[in-house]
Amino acid sequence: MIALIQRVKHASVEVNGIVCGEIKQGLLVLLGVEKEDNQEKMQKLAKKVMQYRVFSDENGKMNLNLQQISGELLVVSQFTLAAETKKGLRPSFSGAGTPEQAEVLYNDFVKYCRSEGTTTQTGQFAADMQVSLVNDGPVTFQLRV
Numbered sequence: 001m002i003a004l005i006q007r008v009k010h011a012s013v014e015v016n017g018i019v020c021g022e023i024k025q026g027l028l029v030l031l032g033v034e035k036e037d038n039q040e041k042m043q044k045l046a047k048k049v050m051q052y053r054v055f056s057d058e059n060g061k062m063n064l065n066l067q068q069i070s071g072e073l074l075v076v077s078q079f080t081l082a083a084e085t086k087k088g089l090r091p092s093f094s095g096a097g098t099p100e101q102a103e104v105l106y107n108d109f110v111k112y113c114r115s116e117g118t119t120t121q122t123g124q125f126a127a128d129m130q131v132s133l134v135n136d137g138p139v140t141f142q143l144r145v
Contacts (some may be wrong), residue, residue, distance in 0.1 A: 001045045001105065002032040002081045003143045007054050011074045011133035013123040021121035026071030027054075028133050032081025033097035033105050042105045045145045046112045049073070054139055062139075066118065073113055076123040076131055077106045099126060 005027045012022040029049055055064040055071065066073065079102060083091035097105070103125050113120045123129045 001034065001037045001041050001109075001145055003045055003049050004030040004032075004078070004081060005049060005052065005054070005141050005143060006030075006133060007136045007139035008074075009134040009136045011131065013074060013076055013121075014130045014132075015124045015127045020124055021074050021076075023072035023074045023119070023121050025069065025136070026119075027066055027073055028131070029073055029075045030078040030081060031075055031106055031109060032078055033102035034082045034095050035097050035101075037097055037101070037105055039105075039108065041145045042109050043112055045143060046109050046116075048143055048145065050113060050116060050118055052141070052143065054141065067116075072119040072121065074121045074123075075106070075110050075113070076129060077102065077125050 008028050010024050011028040012019050050067055051065045053065050054062050055069045057063040079096050082096035083093055084095055085091050106125055110120055110122055
């Protein structure tokens with residue numbers, strides 16, 4: 001699984017002009033599922049996202065995680081993160097999980113984060129979404145498990 005995380009001041013996602021998810025300070029998570037992903041990897045990645053120290057402490061150092069600042073998550077499915085881009089000029093998605101597998105792991109990722117007490121909003125799986133954000137930093141990391 002792949003999570004592209006962006007530290008944000010606020011973020012939202014729209015489907016057909018209607019906001020379906022919106023957060024204040026926290027992390028925008030673009031989540032990609034690969035063929036070999038499973039529940040164990042999902043849980044490991046969810047823990048890593050919530051515990052990754054990307055927020056500044058009183059000295060301006062990245063020492064605080066999402067939970068320590070009472071931040072929120074906006075999780076958006078993005079299968080293009082699983083693209084193979086090393087060869088040619090067109091991405092290959094042969095390594096991406098099936099839509100059925102991805103939807104289950106995406107939903108379980110969201111449920112897990114919520115079960116840990118993290119306010120978690122979402123986009124709409126497999127929809128054409130418009131994501132808006134104010135990146136804080138900018139600070140962006142790719143996390144993989």
